[in-house]
Amino acid sequence: xxxxxxxxxxxxxxxxxxxxxxxxxxxxxxxxxxxxxxxxxxxxxxxxxxxxxxxxxxxxxxxxxxxxxxxxxxxxxxxxxxxxxxxxxxxxxxxxxxxxxxxxxxxxxxxxxxxxxxxxxxxxxxxxxxxxxxxxxxxxxxxxxxxxxxxxxxxxxxxxxxxxxxxxxxxxxxxxxxxxxxxxxxxxxxxxxxxxxxxxxxxxxxxxxxxxxxxxxxxxxxxxxxxxxxxxxxxxxxxxxxxxxxxxxxxxxxxxxxxxxxxxxxxxxxxxxxxxxxxxxxxxxxxxxxxxxxxxxxxxxxxxxxxxxxxxxxxxxxxxxxxxxxxxxx
Numbered sequence: 001x002x003x004x005x006x007x008x009x010x011x012x013x014x015x016x017x018x019x020x021x022x023x024x025x026x027x028x029x030x031x032x033x034x035x036x037x038x039x040x041x042x043x044x045x046x047x048x049x050x051x052x053x054x055x056x057x058x059x060x061x062x063x064x065x066x067x068x069x070x071x072x073x074x075x076x077x078x079x080x081x082x083x084x085x086x087x088x089x090x091x092x093x094x095x096x097x098x099x100x101x102x103x104x105x106x107x108x109x110x111x112x113x114x115x116x117x118x119x120x121x122x123x124x125x126x127x128x129x130x131x132x133x134x135x136x137x138x139x140x141x142x143x144x145x146x147x148x149x150x151x152x153x154x155x156x157x158x159x160x161x162x163x164x165x166x167x168x169x170x171x172x173x174x175x176x177x178x179x180x181x182x183x184x185x186x187x188x189x190x191x192x193x194x195x196x197x198x199x200x201x202x203x204x205x206x207x208x209x210x211x212x213x214x215x216x217x218x219x220x221x222x223x224x225x226x227x228x229x230x231x232x233x234x235x236x237x238x239x240x241x242x243x244x245x246x247x248x249x250x251x252x253x254x255x256x257x258x259x260x261x262x263x264x265x266x267x268x269x270x271x272x273x274x275x276x277x278x279x280x281x282x283x284x285x286x287x288x289x290x291x292x293x294x295x296x297x298x299x300x301x302x303x304x305x306x307x308x309x310x311x312x313x314x315x316x317x318x319x320x321x322x323x324x325x326x327x328x329x330x
Contacts, residue, residue: 007125008032013041013100019076021084022046025100030122033114034106040119041100042126043068043092050193055087056162056315057131059123063141063168064167064213065205067099068092070140070295077296079138088311090129091125095146098207108195113229116149124160132253134162138309140294141256142213144169148264151241152227152234163244163314165307168253168290170260171220171227171235177210183314184222188215238267244314245270251279252287274310 004010004026014025028040047053060080062070071080071092084090096110096119097103104110127135139147144166150156151164197214199205220227226234245268249261258277265275278288285298291297 005126005129007129008122010126013115017048018074020048021072021076021081022048026126027100028122028126030118032122033118034105037102037105038096039102039104040096040120041068041094042122042123043094043100044130045072045090045092047087054131056311057089057091057127057133057135058083058214058311059091059093059137061093061120061129061137061139061143061147062095062098063139063143065199065207066140067094067207069099069206077300079299079304079307081299083308083311086308088308089136091123091127091131093119095119098209108210109212111212111216111229112146112149113216115146116153116234117155120146120150121155121160124156128160134158134160136163136308136314137161137166138165138167139169140167141169141290145171148238149227149234151243152237153229153232154197154237154240160242161243163246163311165246165248165310166261166264167246167248167294168250168256168261170256170264172260172263173257174221181223184218188218191215235267238264239269241269243270245273246276246292246310247273248268248276248278250288250290250293250328251277251281251284253290253293255290276306 004012004106008031009029012024013027014023016023022045024044026042026044028042030038030040037211060071062068072078080092082089094101095115097107123136137147147164148166148169151161191211191214196208196210197206199209219225226233247261247265249256249258251258256287262275278284278293280287284302288299293303
């Protein structure tokens with residue numbers, strides 16, 4: 001079968017019409033990590049009335065226990081569908097073992113470090129190839145944390161990220177029991193017996209999470225822990241990030257509270273950055289929760305238009321600079 005990409009094997013596994021939207025699903029096999037069984041499903045949303053017109057690319061990263069349906073429902077409702085109808089070229093990857101992405105051989109050992117070092121750069125390269133432009137990125141919860149890790153570890157840079165928006169993402173919340181070494185060691189020993197954490201069973205979401213993700217998070221929050229892996233200190237690396245940045249917290253988010261999201265925001269070195277707190281004190285109709293900040297009727301009316309407006313404001317300077325360069329060229 002002929003690949004849809006010159007970078008690595010890519011297959012178009014589905015091309016469907018969903019109401020006024022076109023849904024194309026690609027399967028990527030980057031082969032850039034030690035586990036060559038990794039396959040990533042990436043969905044592209046476009047408009048039926050303009051199937052060959054590609055707007056500015058936007059990549060949407062789901063959080064833990066989730067999949068592409070966080071961004072658009074089977075009925076075509078969600079921020080992803082909203083942005084596609086607004087003319088953006090929307091791309092929605094699903095992390096290893098989530099949604100249409102098959103579980104890889106080393107599934108139980110998957111970590112944010114693997115997503116950030118291997119998967120996001122492969123996704124970025126494919127979208128850049130297909131769209132011919134540097135994409136903007138939006139991540140929710142663990143998706144935003146993964147994007148921060150990729151930026152802090154310098155696995156992604158301005159050549160692959162036109163701007164980054166992080167919703168409900170943080171790494172600073174303290175879990176004091178994890179600071180007690182004997183308790184952490186015994187907990188890790190117990191958890192290593194299991195392959196994954198069940199999202200449906202614990203009512204966290206429709207997907208499972210590999211145990212490697214939980215063990216990695218425990219290490220970050222343990223005694224002398226840091227946001228990074230054995231080789232790279234992502235937290236320190238964030239000071240050198242210079243892409244336009246938006247960080248968003250929900251005033252009613254008890255999982256990833258505002259103060260912790262703000263610490264991640266302040267650590268970023270970007271000169272062009274903004275912080276939103278979605279709550280009544282800021283003029284919103286409610287104090288948005290962790291999921292409701294992007295998936296709710298209130299978010300549809302109050303948050304989605306602000307996101308589209310923010311993206312458009314990042315695009316305008318780029319278009320102006322491009323025009324200036326063409327005029328200056330003899």
